[in-house]
Amino acid sequence: MKILFVTTASSTAYAFLLDLAHYLRSQGFNVEFACSNMNYSDAKSRVHELEVDGFTVHNIPFSRPISPIKDLISLFNLCALLRDNNYDILHVHTSKASWIGRIAGRLSRVPLIVYTAHDFYFRSFKGGYKRNFYIILEKIASPFSDVTLFVSEAVKTEAIKEHIFKSDNLVWVGNGIRCDKFEINATYRNTMSLKYGISSHAPIIGVVARLVKNKGIDLFIKAASVISNIYPNAKFIICGYGPEEENLRTLTKELNISDKVIFTGRIESKEELNHIMASFSIFLFPTRREGLGIVYLEAMVLGIPVVGTRIPPVTEIIIDGQTGLLADTEDYNAFALSAISLLTDHDLSKRLVDAAQKRVWEYFNLPIINQRTKSAYYSAIMTTKSAKKLVKYIDLTYIDKCTKIL
Numbered sequence: 165m166k167i168l169f170v171t172t173a174s175s176t177a178y179a180f181l182l183d184l185a186h187y188l189r190s191q192g193f194n195v196e197f198a199c200s201n202m203n204y205s206d207a208k209s210r211v212h213e214l215e216v217d218g219f220t221v222h223n224i225p226f227s228r229p230i231s232p233i234k235d236l237i238s239l240f241n242l243c244a245l246l247r248d249n250n251y252d253i254l255h256v257h258t259s260k261a262s263w264i265g266r267i268a269g270r271l272s273r274v275p276l277i278v279y280t281a282h283d284f285y286f287r288s289f290k291g292g293y294k295r296n297f298y299i300i301l302e303k304i305a306s307p308f309s310d311v312t313l314f315v316s317e318a319v320k321t322e323a324i325k326e327h328i329f330k331s332d333n334l335v336w337v338g339n340g341i342r343c344d345k346f347e348i349n350a351t352y353r354n355t356m357s358l359k360y361g362i363s364s365h366a367p368i369i370g371v372v373a374r375l376v377k378n379k380g381i382d383l384f385i386k387a388a389s390v391i392s393n394i395y396p397n398a399k400f401i402i403c404g405y406g407p408e409e410e411n412l413r414t415l416t417k418e419l420n421i422s423d424k425v426i427f428t429g430r431i432e433s434k435e436e437l438n439h440i441m442a443s444f445s446i447f448l449f450p451t452r453r454e455g456l457g458i459v460y461l462e463a464m465v466l467g468i469p470v471v472g473t474r475i476p477p478v479t480e481i482i483i484d485g486q487t488g489l490l491a492d493t494e495d496y497n498a499f500a501l502s503a504i505s506l507l508t509d510h511d512l513s514k515r516l517v518d519a520a521q522k523r524v525w526e527y528f529n530l531p532i533i534n535q536r537t538k539s540a541y542y543s544a545i546m547t548t549k550s551a552k553k554l555v556k557y558i559d560l561t562y563i564d565k566c567t568k569i570l
Contacts, residue, residue, distance in 0.1 A: 165557050166194045167253040170242070170265040172226040174199045176258055178210035180282070180458070183342055185219060187534040192557075198222040198245060199261070207374075208430065226260050239264050246272035252554055253278060253541065256309075259285045263301060266308035276544055276551040279309035281319050282339075283455030286326075288378060302328045310551065311544040313537065315339035316456045318476030333544065337536040339456045340528035346438060346465045360401070360426050367398040367507050370444035372437065372459050373451070375406030380473070382408075382415055383450035383496045389419040390500035395507060400425045403440055444468050446503050452493060457481055461528050464488070464520035469513045471502045481528070487520040 169185065171177045177185075177197050185195045201211045201223045214221050224241050227234040246254065246268060255278040256265035262279050269277040286298035302323075306312075311333045314320035320336055323329055362368060369391060373379040381402060388400040402412070402425065409427065416422040431437040441447070447463035447470045457478045463470050464481075470488040472478045482488035489506065491498035506513045542558055545551045 165192075165252040165554060166250065167196070167255060168222075168246070168249070168251045169195065169197050170224070170254065170256045170261045171197070171199045172228060172258040172261040173204055173207045174201060174210040174214060174221065175204075175207035178213055180339075181257065182214070182217065183530050184534050184537060186217070187531070188538065191538060196220040196222065196249075196251075198224045198242065200224060200226045204228065224261075226264070228260060235260075235264060239268055242268040243272050246274055252276065252551075252557075255280065257282060263305045266305045270308040273550070275554055276311075276541070276548055277309045278311050278313065278541065278544065280313045280315065280337075281323065281455075282315050283319055283453070284322060287319075287322060287453055299326050299328065302326075306330065310548045311335060311540060313337045313540055316477030316480055318480065319455055321476070333547070335540045335543075337540055338528070338533050339458060340530045340533045341458060341461050341465065341524070342530045343465050343525050343528075346462065360399070362399045362426075363397065365397070367395050367445045368401060368443055369398060369446045369448050369503055370401035370403065370441065371447065371449050372403040372441060372462075373449065375402075375404050375408040375412060377408060378451065378453045379404075380450035380452045381412055383494065383499065384448060385412060385415050385419065385421070385425065386496040387448060387450065387500040387503065388425060389421050390497060391503055391507075392421055392424055394504055398424065398507075401428060401440065401444070402426065403428045403431055403437060405430045438462070438466065441468065442466050446471060446506050448499060448503050449473070450491070450493075450496065450499050451475075451478070454478055460488075461524050464517075465524045467517050467521060469506045469516050470520065471499055471506070482520075483523070486516070487523050488516055 167188065169177060169181055177199050188195050197214055197219055201209050202225065203209050211221050222245055224238055226238050242264060251274055253276045254265060254269040254274040256262040257280050266277055266279060284302060286295045289295035306329045312329060314336045315338060317336055320334060369388065371381065371384050373381060375381055392398055416425045441463060447468045449460065449472055451473050454477060460470055460472055460481050470482060472482045472488060472490055474490040474492050482490055484490040489502040491502050545554045545558060
């Protein structure tokens, strides 16, 4: 079967879909990508990397903000791509690309349209006209997907609560990481100490995120100010880049901790980023909103004690007091106290780390997620009228297994 993955930015395809694409290709699917090849303020173009991995990438210039003229052009371009290439499955991701993609898929009569709801943009707003506006947009596009996949139960629950989808064809598949790719050289912390001038005995509290408001890096910095009063030699590493960097740097100066906070900027190499994370004594991420929170999983499998926000779906990853510690949204003092307790109580820290690693391997290992996604495709083919012609591609003995997998 021929499948097209559509995302707004190529960085999303590279970070979250590449492993699934490799898996599907190994299962006999012909996988291609459609996304913008431009650089965004917080996301570098990854088209080259996708192409190096052997995937065809079609440039569809998606605009992140709503722009009627640009969005209409994107719709026309995507429709033309779909008609010219006769895809069997259209699988759309991210807010803008999924909205335009679902409409383009239906107009172009793609046999099966799959939408993965990683998160909903309306979840950025607690109420008001903006939240209602984006809910309405989701409701407009919802009839155009044959099956909707969710990376977390929290996002699925929100969709049901807001009556976005009329269909019962809503499937939780989850999300995860390739646990076997997180192998770290134990001596790397010394290298990190030399690179950033950090004493090998200094506690390192770190975070990895895009520097945007929803990620709560301002709360990380405020928590750092509290922690540094107890541990004056502690260092705080912020890995990431984005439009909030200047404001965040200003905040460190206002709190008189600019000498303790290190901004690494963009880290090009995933291997290097993993090694930087492995040097952390604690992973502290006070995010305000997540679709799932993959970076928590990465920290957990690397053996770093984690402190996260007590919000769905982070609570699906971190079990408070068992696999990590949780603090309430906006309560930077609580985040700081959680970190201090981990630095003080080494037995607690080790117990949380051991349980966290076990949980990630059992529930969030990406090969399991990939298999669930394939099973969701096959189940949807069997129940979607427009996709009946695709049954010829399926080993029907596999269908019985799908129910158990899902």
